[in-house]
Amino acid sequence: MNLYGYIPESVNEGPGLRAVLFISGCRHACPGCFSPGSWSFRAGEPFSEKRQQQILHEVTSHPLLEGVTLCGGDPFFSAAACASWVGKLRAARPDLTVWAYTGFVYEELITDPSRMELSRLCDVIIDGPYIAAERDVSLPFRGSRNQRIIDVGATTARQTIVTVQLDAW
Numbered sequence: 810m811n812l813y814g815y816i817p818e819s820v821n822e823g824p825g826l827r828a829v830l831f832i833s834g835c836r837h838a839c840p841g842c843f844s845p846g847s848w849s850f851r852a853g854e855p856f857s858e859k860r861q862q863q864i865l866h867e868v869t870s871h872p873l874l875e876g877v878t879l880c881g882g883d884p885f886f887s888a889a890a891c892a893s894w895v896g897k898l899r900a901a902r903p904d905l906t907v908w909a910y911t912g913f914v915y916e917e918l919i920t921d922p923s924r925m926e927l928s929r930l931c932d933v934i935i936d937g938p939y940i941a942a943e944r945d946v947s948l949p950f951r952g953s954r955n956q957r958i959i960d961v962g963a964t965t966a967r968q969t970i971v972t973v974q975l976d977a978w
Contacts, residue, residue, distance in 0.1 A: 810834075810890040812860065813846070813853035817867060818874075823908040823950060825875030825932070825973070832856075832884040833946045834889060835913035838955055841941035843952070847882040860893055869901040876906035876932075885911045886924040897932040907931045912938040915959050915970060933973055934959045949975055 811833035817962035819829045833840075834850035846852055854860065868877060877898060884891045895907055907930060911918065915936045918924040928934060935951050935958050950958060963971035 810887040811851060811853045812856040813844075815864060817871070819878070820871050822880060822910070824878055824879040825904070826873050827876045827878050827908070828871070828874055829866070829878045830864070831880045831886075832882055832887050834886045834947055835882040835912065836886060837883060839912060839939040839941075841944070842939055850882075850886075852882075855918055856959045858888070859902045865894070865901065866931070868898065873903075874905060876908060878910040879907070879931075881910065883912050885913055885918060885924045885927060888921070888927040892923065893929040893931055895927065898931060901912075906933065908933045908935070910935045912971070915957070915964070929965065930962060931961050933963055 812830060814831035816829040819827050821830045822824055831844070831847055832845055833852040836850045838848060841953040845961045868874060879891060898905065898907070909927070909931045911934060913924070913936060915934060918928045937956040940953045940955050943955050945954050948954065957970065958973040960973045
């Protein structure tokens with residue numbers, strides 16, 4: 810797996826101060842994507858064990874972070890490797906929220922075991938492809954109206970899609 814980018818502090822990809830990891834590789838190829846350079850699975854740098862530990866240390870020792878967001882590319886194309894890292898993060902800092910962006914819809918994610926594993930490690934998933942015809946810059950944390958902000962815990966418990974009420978975050 811490659812890391813296309815890393816932002817230690819951001820307020821754009823979820824609520825509060827968050828670290829953001831951009832995972833290389835995406836096959837959705839959404840027209841109008843804001844980051845087509847991330848589509849290649851070889852883009853960026855190898856997410857080596859050393860680099861993973863470095864970022865894990867930075868994130869877990871940062872007292873002001875509220876969470877981590879996985880972007881891309883699409884982290885669910887590298888679900889097993891992402892789940893491994895997120896599992897370490899969860900063990901070290903269970904208080905941090907984990908958000909992930911994907912071009913898959915949630916219903917697709919849970920049909921694949923490795924994608925389902927990564928899904929279950931997330932608090933929130935913003936799902937669905939970016940659709941330029943549904944672009945809406947007024948929407949918080951997403952680019953097109955078809956994308957949902959899914960509360961994974963509530964969705965799992967209720968066995969039906971539950972979207973996030975942003976005032977609760």
